[in-house]
Amino acid sequence: MNRKHTIPPRAARWLLLRFLRNDLAEEVEGDLEEKFFAELKHQSSFKAKINYWYQVFHYLRPFAIRKNKFTAIYYDMYQNYFRISWRGLLRQKMYSAIKIGGLAIGVAACFLISLYVNDELSYDKNFTGENGPYRLVVEAEIDNGKTGRTVDFPAPATAALKNDFPEVEQAGRYLSSALFGADENEIRRSDRNENQHESGFVYFDQELLELLNLPVIAGNAKYALTEPNSIVITKRKAEKYFPGEDAVGKTFIINNNKKLFKVGAVIDDFPANSHLQFDFLMTLSGVEFWPGEQSWWMASNYQIYLTLKPGTDIQKTADKIKWGFIEKYYKPALVASGAVGFEKILNTAKFELQPMNEIYLDGSVYDGLPHSDIRFIWLFGAIAVFIVIIAGINFVNLSTARSANRAKEVGLRKAIGSHTSHLIKQFLTESFLFSLLAIVAGIIMAWLLLPYFNMLASKSLTFPWTVWWLVPGMLASALIIGILAGLYPAFYLSSFKPVNVLKGSVSKGSKSSATRSALVVFQFTTSIVLIISTVVIYRQMNYMLNKKLGFEKDQVLLLQGANTLGDKIPAFKSELLKLSQVQSVSVSDYLPVRGSKRDGNTFYNEGMEKIERGVAAQKWVVDADYIKTLGMKLVSGRDFNPDMTSDSASIIINQTMAGQLNLENPVGKVIQNWQKYTIIGVVEDFHFESMKENITPVCFVVGMSPSMILVKLRSENMREAIAGISNVWNKFSPNQAVRFNFLDERYKATYADVERTGGIFTTFAILAIIVACLGLLGLSAFMVEQRSKEISIRMILGASVRNVFRLLTQNFVLLVLISFVIAAPIAWMLMSKWLQDFIYKTDITWDIFVISGSCALMVALITVSYQAIRAALANPVTNLRSE
């Protein structure tokens, strides 16, 4: 190898000379070359070259780098821009505060909404994998022509899935209906006496545990639910019931039953953004709710999740499952039961495999789970953007309005030799500075407001201090907002002609008043739309809360967990009736409030079960005092009579059910499901589900459903009544704390989502109008400043305060009126759309528009009039003295 002719790498030398100070070039190059040849003596030429590169990079030091003359100038200029901006900011405190404060509010709102939207979209991401899990969904005809999507399947469906379809890898079920003892229960450790009320009970397959990959903390994941009577609990419940102990292998008693549930495993809590929220997973192994239930295809109570083998086509598999189920199971079962007219329903049914991450956002499935509404997510996102735009408009408006004050500066800079492009840069720098300050302020504001926002949206969002994108994201959005908001003012201001400006002939900020007016109109249009929407949402909320429901929801106390009283219930009931504050008492788990216990049954007119399609109806097990306690009205027939033993085969139906059964005079007719019932009465239709749905058939039979006791109170002295009831309770059930709530509260809680939407709308409507008014305040202050001499002269010539006031406000009032004209139809369209969700709804009446419009007008007027009155009351001499 000829080392004599090896030379230092050219590229490295070129690089060195690119950045090295000229006066150092000779000596450094010499040193490095000497080093290179010294290295070459005892190393390979490759290593020597690498070393040369290394040395070059180590010359990247401040002392050695050439100072670029141009960068230095740019640097100085930017420094100057920043300094000028900063001075301007401090000098014009009010305008700066409006610009920055408004934008900060906008940014805070936008940030909070982004957090919210991000959280809503993050549901079940942790479950979702390439091959599932999927949820099995079926879309089928409910009544004539209408279809609905449900997730309920019969018990043997999972076994069928795994036996008949090789595409299915794993399949598991859960059952969460209170009808079968899931949902809410009284529970205690088997070595304690005190019952605790818990919710989040569910029956669960071992295989579902596995296919959902629920993280097992303690115990064996493979056998957690394989044994009959085993139970899996979450970490938080393990810590609650077995603090400091190993929960696995311990036993629970549920509802005072003799059966012991043994803890098979402890799993991690379900994350807050999961559509599944359970705490006690009871095994389905060895469970059969009635003889033959586990192999019966005619009762659908289970929700099914499954995973597929890799590379399986999802839709094809769903279709295959549908036809497989129908041909092999549904049809034979239906034929055997003698049902008629099912072919069309079966053939038109659609099966879907729904990916986990779509479940939460899809509210169209009847699954009893909380859902978000993708439309609202979009809507909130849009509101966030609009608020930022409104704040940005303030920025543009105030910058252009105050152009007169900057005109001389622009003229001077141009006269000295500044280019238009330099000025544009200067103004963009300035708006970047403003937007950066606003964003920092906005983020801090968002952080401070987060607890309130969590309450409003009933979320538990945390501030993402630690995420990597926070700072870069803030800078990027400062840059984007700064440029967008600064672009128009920058071009506008930099286009001034120096000669005109320095002569003093630039009209004082009035040139762009058309643009400014348009922007103000935009701001107020948005605000008014939000105000109208808020009013309509609250109207609907009020409508739902105050509508005549068909039962009395006030002063009904609900005692819960009474099932543990067992056969002492009649005694307990009569003891309660002895209290002077108690009007009547009824024992029933079925409440006319959404989210209570429900069931599904099909009823036929007597002897028609093979001829007509039955009527799907709720069958509520109540006692003889139910109708009386809830203040329902009988339109015909009589109430149950506790003294008549024949009433065990009697039934009371609602009007809708009578209509669907085609009964003109229902009383005395016989209907049947498994057994025959004689109709003894018809109750007036009452609302027991959401106002978003029609009232459906429901009927009452007498029986025992003892976990809830309804107590109707006389209106006086609630506290005394509660104390009395608690006393009685403690006498009967000393080991279980009394637990109660009120029917009207529960009813109200079922509309929490509407209330939440209302709360969020109110907040953002207020924010929007505050930001818009901030802008108006700035504009009016500016206008008064500009016209102060004119006003003074007018006043000297005899104008009254009222004249001046009108002069200064009429323009703004006109703008708000124009906004209202634009906003009203938009809001009307939006809210009609929203109300379409409800069957029972309030009307959008003209007074809503009047209230909202005058509200906006008032606020705008108050904002403007502060400045106007100040101007009108000012002493003309002070303004005119100087000329």
Place this chain on the structure above:
Amino acid sequence: MIETRLGEFEEVILLLTGILGEEAYSFKIAEEFESQTKRSVSIGAVHSTLNRLEEKGFLTSKVGNATAERGGRRKRIYTITAYGKRALESARDLRMSLYNQFPAFAGKVDFGFGGL
């Protein structure tokens, strides 16, 4: 105000400049540093320190003569100034006084400074 205290690295570089005399230029000092301390150092780092020491007034420099071995390029030779010597002395005195106060070393170890 320029910081006049000596850092450890600065102190060693300053000493090496004194030791190498007429041969004290960036490359040689870096080589000497590596062979004496068994620590690796880049020429850039040494150069930067030399530059700083010169700014502080501990060193002066002049451009030397061209030699054939580096393609005829001249070197920058550094010389220690009287001020630099004084800085070294005070650094040594401080250390000696500290060593003498440390009971484990006091009077036992002679670092050879005494002969200077």
